[in-house]
Amino acid sequence: MEYILNIGVQVAIFIILASSYNLVIGYGGLASVAHPIFYAFGAYGASLLSIHFGVPAVLAVVAGGLIAALASVALALSSLRVSGDYLLIASLGFQLGFLQVIRNFDFTGGAGGLSTIPSTITGAYRTPAFLALTVSCAIATVWLISRIVQGPYGRAITAMRDEELAFTALGRNAMSIKVVVFAIGCGIAGIAGGLYAFYYQYVSPDQYEVLQSAAILTMVVLGGMGTTWGPVVGAILLIAVPQAITFLNLPPSVMAPVQGIIFTSLVLLFLFLRPSGLVGGSGSKPKVGSESATGATGAKT
Amino acid sequence: MSGPAPILKVDKLCKAFGGIVVADNVDVTIDRGEILGLIGPNGAGKTSLFNLVSGVLKPDSGAIYLDGALVTGDPLYRRARSGVARTWQNMMLFKTMSVMENLLIAPRDYPGEKIGRLLLMTGRVRAAEQAAKARALGILDRLELGRAADANVTDLPFGHQKLIGLARALMNDGSLLLLDEPMAGVEGAAYETMQRVVREEAASGRAVCVVEHNVSFIKDLCTRAVFMAQGRILETGSVDDLLKSKVLTDLYFGV
Numbered sequence: 001m002e003y004i005l006n007i008g009v010q011v012a013i014f015i016i017l018a019s020s021y022n023l024v025i026g027y028g029g030l031a032s033v034a035h036p037i038f039y040a041f042g043a044y045g046a047s048l049l050s051i052h053f054g055v056p057a058v059l060a061v062v063a064g065g066l067i068a069a070l071a072s073v074a075l076a077l078s079s080l081r082v083s084g085d086y087l088l089i090a091s092l093g094f095q096l097g098f099l100q101v102i103r104n105f106d107f108t109g110g111a112g113g114l115s116t117i118p119s120t121i122t123g124a125y126r127t128p129a130f131l132a133l134t135v136s137c138a139i140a141t142v143w144l145i146s147r148i149v150q151g152p153y154g155r156a157i158t159a160m161r162d163e164e165l166a167f168t169a170l171g172r173n174a175m176s177i178k179v180v181v182f183a184i185g186c187g188i189a190g191i192a193g194g195l196y197a198f199y200y201q202y203v204s205p206d207q208y209e210v211l212q213s214a215a216i217l218t219m220v221v222l223g224g225m226g227t228t229w230g231p232v233v234g235a236i237l238l239i240a241v242p243q244a245i246t247f248l249n250l251p252p253s254v255m256a257p258v259q260g261i262i263f264t265s266l267v268l269l270f271l272f273l274r275p276s277g278l279v280g281g282s283g284s285k286p287k288v289g290s291e292s293a294t295g296a297t298g299a300k301t
Numbered sequence: 302m303s304g305p306a307p308i309l310k311v312d313k314l315c316k317a318f319g320g321i322v323v324a325d326n327v328d329v330t331i332d333r334g335e336i337l338g339l340i341g342p343n344g345a346g347k348t349s350l351f352n353l354v355s356g357v358l359k360p361d362s363g364a365i366y367l368d369g370a371l372v373t374g375d376p377l378y379r380r381a382r383s384g385v386a387r388t389w390q391n392m393m394l395f396k397t398m399s400v401m402e403n404l405l406i407a408p409r410d411y412p413g414e415k416i417g418r419l420l421l422m423t424g425r426v427r428a429a430e431q432a433a434k435a436r437a438l439g440i441l442d443r444l445e446l447g448r449a450a451d452a453n454v455t456d457l458p459f460g461h462q463k464l465i466g467l468a469r470a471l472m473n474d475g476s477l478l479l480l481d482e483p484m485a486g487v488e489g490a491a492y493e494t495m496q497r498v499v500r501e502e503a504a505s506g507r508a509v510c511v512v513e514h515n516v517s518f519i520k521d522l523c524t525r526a527v528f529m530a531q532g533r534i535l536e537t538g539s540v541d542d543l544l545k546s547k548v549l550t551d552l553y554f555g556v
């Protein structure tokens with residue numbers, strides 16, 4: 001039972017991560033790969049505040065989200081000014097750079113990570129309580145994002161992605177919309193990091209590698225980029241299916257490759273059969289953000 | 302000519318891309334209610350002038366005044382808010398969106414683009430949406446496209462898409478309207494509609510500038526026109542005078 005609940009917490013955390021990443025890349029068209037580093041800012045921020053300054057858990061999680069959001073604004077302002085495509089490279093560098101910093105500072109626990117995060121909820125109800133908490137946060141995330149992407153703001157995001165130059169020439173501030181969307185998405189990832197830290201009471205740099213970027217991206221693509229429920233479905237599938245396979249009681253030497261094969265073939269299958277993901281409408285292509293150059297490439301015959 | 306200050310005043314504007322000069326000491330004024338024609342061969346710099354005036358391009362030197370205020374350094378998005386409405390030679394409609402959505406995004410003031418207002422001042426946002434919707438329906442009716450409001454823009458015939466490009470620009474109630482080849486590819490009823498609406502907009506007090514290769518369209522609409530080639534204004538005058546000018550006939554219709 002404990003085991004199942006534990007998977008539930010993991011799924012909820014990844015729903016938060018995948019949904020917020022979907023806001024950034026699927027809706028916002030912002031090609032950042034660095035989502036896990038904002039997850040790390042939240043996890044480390046909350047952990048360090050709680051370990052060194054005795055900040056209460058709830059405040060520490062919120063602060064972790066704010067730290068992640070602020071860091072994302074710095075990244076967005078510095079790279080989006082150059083061009084939309086530059087964000088891809090800049091975010092990769094940002095992620096690898098900060099991972100090195102985390103690995104090499106004693107303050108952040110170095111490569112071994114932080115393992116002295118205070119326990120917040122104790123006793124028999126610890127796991128169910130965390131499950132309730134993380135699921136509530138996941139629901140709040142999905143609700144908030146769907147609220148943002150519907151109505152006038154969502155219309156602005158879509159128009160910006162369709163034809164950024166025309167959008168800006170109508171008086172809309174594309175830069176501010178991008179920064180805000182990015183900050184919200186990355187701030188939510190930071191909150192997921194804080195939840196993770198207090199649940200596992202352990203954070204280490206390995207969880208925020210580029211491999212994690214690929215995992216979250218896969219959840220979004222598999223479920224349906226630019227849809228409300230796609231990332232939810234993607235997160236459930238990608239966390240739960242590999243766990244379910246462990247019930248088959250295969251020997252470990254077989255297990256790892258089998259999981260890898262299933263994972264890879266699922267992704268390939270979906271990319272070919274349902275390019276818009278499980279939840280996305282069939283036929284339509286996924287709305288990956290296409291950046292029209294910020295320069296004056298506008299009116300050409 | 303004396304009288305009230307012009308809506309648009311372009312003063313000694315210069316712009317070059319490497320060796321290509323697209324604006325060479327360009328001076329242009331457009332008055333309230335006037336429809337100015339802008340003609341010239343391909344590559345003359347007509348679209349570039351629109352890009353400079355609407356803020357897409359930054360000039361190398363020179364000044365742009367809108368309603369008497371200097372706007373040269375303003376960023377693109379602020380230029381529209383100051384009252385520059387424009388269409389594009391290649392339309393640049395929002396292709397995954399409906400006709401109505403294309404228009405709703407276009408008013409000068411769009412409170413829904415501020416996330417704080419969206420979440421906290423729902424009343425104000427909703428009121429603005431309602432007003433924009435009513436305005437959009439009015440414009441679509443004038444263009445005889447009221448029935449197409451919910452269609453996806455890319456499902457409309459080309460001529461209608463051009464009209465939607467105009468409709469979207471008209472959502473901006475600013476004082477200057479720039480139309481880049483509104484008639485290219487447009488025939489039949491849409492042609493008449495385009496002419497009528499451009500006239501109405503000028504009559505309502507806007508300053509309009511039309512780039513058009515279709516000389517008869519310019520002749521019908523404009524009393525004054527400017528002839529441009531290689532980034533330079535070669536002639537300014539009545540359309541008839543321009544058409545008689547040797548420079549123009551040589552450059553435009555020659556060989």
Ligand SMILES: Nc1ncnc2c1ncn2[C@@H]1O[C@H](COP(=O)(O)OP(=O)(O)OP(=O)(O)O)[C@@H](O)[C@H]1O
Pocket residue numbers: 296297299300301318321323341342343344345346347348349350390
């Ligand atoms: N962003 C740019 N970078 C480099 N060159 C450009 C750019 N924009 C325009 N040009 C060049 O400037 C010249 C003028 O182009 P422009 O589009 O203003 O001409 P035009 O008068 O509108 O022509 P047309 O009638 O074909 O639309 C062309 O030679 C064009 O290739």
Ligand SMILES: [Mg+2]
Pocket residue numbers: 299347348349390481
């Ligand atoms: Mg042109």
